[in-house]
Amino acid sequence: MSDKSKEEKVSTTLFQKRWKKFKSLKRGYYSFIIVVIFYIFSFLLPFFVGRDALIVKYEGEYYFPVFKFYLAETFRQKEVQGEANYRMLKEQFKQQDNDNWVLMPVYPYGPNENLLDELTEIPPTHPNNVHFFGTDDRGRDVLARLLYGFNIGISFSLIVTILSYTIGVSIGSMLGFFGGKVDIFGQRLIEIWSTLPFLYVMIILSSILNPNFLLLTFVLTLFGWMGMTYYVRGEFYREKARDYVSAAVSMGAGNSKIIFKHILPNALTPVITFLPFAIVANIFSLVALDYLGFGLPPPTPSWGQLMSQGMQNIEKWWLIGTPLIAMFLTLLSITFIGEAIREAFDPKVYSRLR
């Protein structure tokens, strides 16, 4: 290659190089795209899956129930109490054959909607062409619950992972950077903390307090940050002894410059490579807690809660089968992402995946 063409080559950061490598690992890269698209889509679920109509045209006026709550009286729906029932309204307008109309989401059932009035059998009902994955024991649509549960599971797991990594990275950096007594005492304290039995604490807490999103996030973070401290501590120890850090000291850089400008950017490999696996673990924790009944309060759509229903009605296979498959696919694709990230960021250790 001539010097000229080298000059024109666009400069790449280490991260860009690794990203390119990640993109070349098809299994992980496609899983990444699918999971990201699905997760973004899950925030738009009310437009696709839900009980509230997107648009209602009633007596010359437009209503947007996805965004706003309307009482049944608004549309003179006499037989309904409280919020309007838009599926029913749609049928009514069809029969009346006037200017009024209702536009429903493609799959017009909500995750927390009790369908006892519409079902012809006693729930849980079998999957059919109306309720694709059947209904659960309270007559709620399983598909809607699964989809909304996906959003909650991933969001919860992301929040817990980010919080516990923030704590873990900060403490690990401190131990590794300052070393000496700080490190020895810090490590002993973390070891003591790690011996607290998570499940007992969770059971005790949820019998005193009502578990909710915040409390669960708090407790899982409190018990989840320790693992990362060891890795980051080790990275800091190693990086601190390398010549580029000595060079920074010899130039007169202060501690904060050395930590944030020099060491931290070089110490994040374990953070990034473990991230997908931590997300998997936290999704799994939430499912397990929900399954045991210590999770998010009802009627939050949750995979674990569906599974526990399924265990009680083992012959209703769709109650346990569909959340299991959903969980399996989710965790599998995130694990694929994790593998590819590892391979891209830490190629020496994990090169067997090539």
Added chain:
Amino acid sequence: MKQENILEVKNLKVKFPVAGGILLRKVAEVKAVDGVSLELRRGETLGLVGESGCGKSTIGKAVINILKFSSPDVDISGEVWLKTEEGEVNLLSLSRNEMRKYRGQIQMIFQDPYSSLNSRMTVGQIIEEPLLYHTKMNKDERNERVAWLLEKVGLQAEQSKRYPHEFSGGQRQRIGIARALSTNPKIIIADEPVSALDVSIQAQVINLMQELQKEFDLSIVFIAHDLSVVEHISSRIAVMYLGNIAESGPGSDIYHKPIHPYSKALLSAVPLPNPKLKNKERIILTGDVPTPMNKPSGCGFRTRCPIAKPECADSVPVLELKLPDHYAACPYVSGN
């Protein structure tokens, strides 16, 4: 003719504790540097030569006072006097904060061109960093200085946006040189700047350093493990063995008329045969290299010395004047 000293190291001792047991108590110590004195004269190059592990890098790092950072438990004694405009300061007596003031005057080029550059920073950011700490230049002035420095070390100004991994070892070492020069230092400690490079590139980098020495009026401590590298660039050479200076004197004297048995052995190991030594027999060092942790008593070299005597175990030999300005730490040899 004799220039004044710009840097003086007096009786420098560096001990690394070896921790063990569950409480990580000190169980032994590595005497990496065991009483070394050196003088660097203004505008000159002092060659510091010795086998790997004899304490050369440790001396360099102790001189610029960065050992305490990466090894907080290290035990350092002795003095390092730097001559500045306001008089002499003992760098070893300064705290990290007080030391900052003098950092711009004495800089180091590191041995490993790969680990000594932060791979997350562009070349521009790397060379610019000392300017942030030691000058009040604004962004434009700094960019200009970086571009100028890059050209001085034989790279192109446009390469400042590149990352270190896009450069070869020799180019990286040039970047390290540019970084060390950015604050206009008076003294450069060059820690084996070429030993990681291809032989064909070594000469280029050494020539570059000689040009820069003239242009920037630098005094250089040039560390190497091979006498041939420093021979023609050093006014004076100090040969080290296991934490001590074995011999020191004018560069050509050491190369052509070595006195100490260790220097003789080191020279006969030089791959390009030295014609002056051709007729003499090659001295092959036997025995394992002792580590600074289990250093022999008395003369550190006695386990491998071809002329060792029982008395060599009794006391540590001191540097004695053998020829004009030429010292050797062995009582059983002479300059003639």
